[in-house]
Each structure stands twice: as C-alpha cells, then as structure tokens.
Amino acid sequence: MRVIGIDPGYGRVGWGVVEGRRHELACCTWGCIETSKETPMPDRILQVWRALNSLLDEWSPDEMAIECLYFSKNVTTAIQVAEVRGVIRLAAAERGIPTAEYAPNQVKQAVTGSGRADKRQVQEMVRRVLALETVPRPDDAADALACAVCHHHCRR
Amino acid sequence: MRVIGIDPGYGRVGWGVVEGRRHELACCTWGCIETSKETPMPDRILQVWRALNSLLDEWSPDEMAIECLYFSKNVTTAIQVAEVRGVIRLAAAERGIPTAEYAPNQVKQAVTGSGRADKRQVQEMVRRVLALETVPRPDDAADALACAVCHHHCRR
Numbered sequence: 001m002r003v004i005g006i007d008p009g010y011g012r013v014g015w016g017v018v019e020g021r022r023h024e025l026a027c028c029t030w031g032c033i034e035t036s037k038e039t040p041m042p043d044r045i046l047q048v049w050r051a052l053n054s055l056l057d058e059w060s061p062d063e064m065a066i067e068c069l070y071f072s073k074n075v076t077t078a079i080q081v082a083e084v085r086g087v088i089r090l091a092a093a094e095r096g097i098p099t100a101e102y103a104p105n106q107v108k109q110a111v112t113g114s115g116r117a118d119k120r121q122v123q124e125m126v127r128r129v130l131a132l133e134t135v136p137r138p139d140d141a142a143d144a145l146a147c148a149v150c151h152h153h154c155r156r
Numbered sequence: 157m158r159v160i161g162i163d164p165g166y167g168r169v170g171w172g173v174v175e176g177r178r179h180e181l182a183c184c185t186w187g188c189i190e191t192s193k194e195t196p197m198p199d200r201i202l203q204v205w206r207a208l209n210s211l212l213d214e215w216s217p218d219e220m221a222i223e224c225l226y227f228s229k230n231v232t233t234a235i236q237v238a239e240v241r242g243v244i245r246l247a248a249a250e251r252g253i254p255t256a257e258y259a260p261n262q263v264k265q266a267v268t269g270s271g272r273a274d275k276r277q278v279q280e281m282v283r284r285v286l287a288l289e290t291v292p293r294p295d296d297a298a299d300a301l302a303c304a305v306c307h308h309h310c311r312r
Contacts (some may be wrong), residue, residue, distance in 0.1 A: 082242065083242030087246050089198050
C-alpha cells in the first residue's frame with residue numbers, strides 16, 4: 001500500500017510517499033510545496049492545489065495521512081492553515097483517496113513510542129525506519145514522512 | 157457588475173447574487189448549500205465544491221465577497237469553517253474571480269450604517285436595498301446577500 005503523508009502549512013506544505021505494509025516500509029519520494037509571501041493568498045491556494053494534484057497524478061497513493069493541528073497558540077495561523085487543509089482534503093476526496101488525520105503527538109507516539117519525543121528523535125526514527133542515509137530535508141518533508149509512517153503503523 | 161456573496165459555514169454555505177453598481181442594486185438569486193452531519197467530512201467538502209462550481213458556472217459572477225470570521229468563541233468550529241472557506245476561495249481563484257473578505261461588523265456597518273446593528277436590522281435593510289417583498293430565507297442566504305451588498309458599497 002502506498003501512503004502520501006502531508007504536513008500542511010500556510011507557506012509550506014511538506015509531503016512524502018511511503019510504500020509497504022506495517023513495519024516493512026520504503027520511502028518513494030518527498031518534498032515541500034512552497035508558496036511566496038509576496039503572492040496573494042488566492043494564488044497561493046491555487047498553487048498548492050495544482051502542485052498537490054500533480055503529485056497525486058504522479059504517485060497515485062492509495063491513502064492520505066494529514067497532520068492536523070486543531071489547537072495552536074496562534075489562532076489566526078491555525079485558521080489560515082485550515083484553509084489550505086480544506087483544499088488538500090478536497091484533492092483527496094475528488095479522487096476517492098481515503099484520508100486519515102493525526103495529531104502531532106499521535107505521530108510522535110506511533111513513530112518513536114513516545115508522544116513526548118522531540119523533533120530530532122522523530123526525524124531520526126523516520127530515517128531508520130525508511131532506511132535513509134540522512135534525515136530528509138526540509139523539516140516539513142520529514143514531518144510528512146513521519147505522518148505517512150504513523151498511518152502505516154496505525155491502520156488496521 | 158455581478159457579485160456573489162458567500163456566508164461560509166460548516167454544514168451550511170449561504171450564497172446570494174447581487175447585480176448593479178453601488179446603490180442601484182438588484183438581487184438575482186440566493187440559496188444555501190447544505191450538507192448532512194451524517195456525511196463524512198471529505199464528502200461534505202466535495203459536495204460544497206461541486207455545488208459552488210455549478211453556481212459559478214450558472215451565474216458567472218465578476219467578483220466574490222466572503223464573510224470571514226477569524227475569531228470565534230469556538231476555535232474548533234472556526235477551523236472547520238476555514239477548511240470550507242479554503243475550498244470556496246479555490247473555486248474563485250481557479251476562475252480568476254477576485255475575492256474580497258469582510259468581517260461581520262464590516263458587513264453590518266456597510267449595510268445599515270452601524271457595526272452594532274442586529275441580525276434583523278441587517279436583514280430588513282437587505283430586503284429594502286434589493287427591493288424584495290420579504291426577507292430572504294434561510295438566514296445564511298440573507299447574510300450572503302448582505303455581504304454582496306456590502307461589497308457593492310465598499311469597492312472602489
């Protein structure tokens with residue numbers, strides 16, 4: 001089974017594709033959709049939409065796992081990210097790709113065994129589980145891969 | 157000029173089309189896209205997307221005005237509404253329809269002259285300005301028309 005993990009952000013949307021089953025996983029690819037602060041918000045949403053659709057065309061994932069932050073110190077940021085997330089969920093829904101959501105501590109728990117693990121511990125575990133030579137960059141992509149790994153571990 | 161006003165909600169998205177310029181306005185149509193609580197969220201997002209695209213096909217508005225609530229007592233609700241708003245903004249962006257956002261008190265101010273007007277006062281002013289026999293129903297549609305009227309009054 002092939003899972004695309006997504007770490008949605010306002011200016012950066014991390015993504016990573018992980019294939020296999022449960023604990024026999026391999027990393028296909030990863031990256032980050034970036035949009036410029038200079039670009040008006042509607043165009044940024046459109047850019048994310050188009051880039052994500054290209055990815056879904058290219059990699060045809062069976063399922064999608066999205067990291068979801070519903071509570072944040074900064075409500076305005078959380079709401080702006082939610083606008084982007086709506087578009088990501090739409091892209092999956094249009095293709096009939098089932099989507100699961102995971103909170104950051106669920107991802108940490110699933111990947112490292114501890115919901116309190118720090119960013120580096122999570123990234124190092126992702127590197128090991130996917131047998132990568134180095135930790136994927138940027139962080140957004142590493143987080144997206146962690147979310148995909150989490151989904152592989154958690155799904156029944 | 158033809159403006160589509162949108163009052164985005166989680167389960168209900170009010171809409172209304174207002175044509176004319178500044179203070180010579182006429183109402184074309186209005187309604188509400190409703191999705192069921194029983195339906196999974198991805199399908200609800202998809203239903204809003206398809207219904208809105210049909211409306212944009214049918215009415216070809218020149219511009220869109222969206223009522224935006226960035227702060228709410230209920231953060232979770234505000235975030236869920238933001239997901240829907242992202243999809244609405246995407247539909248406009250894909251067609252190159254310029255979009256303006258208005259806070260609820262901006263809409264009240266523009267329509268009634270007071271940012272503190274209550275719902276009924278706003279609805280009654282919308283009815284008068286658009287020369288309608290009765291206040292449009294449901295409330296979501298009336299709010300969307302108010303937002304479209306606001307945009308006609310505010311735009312330069």
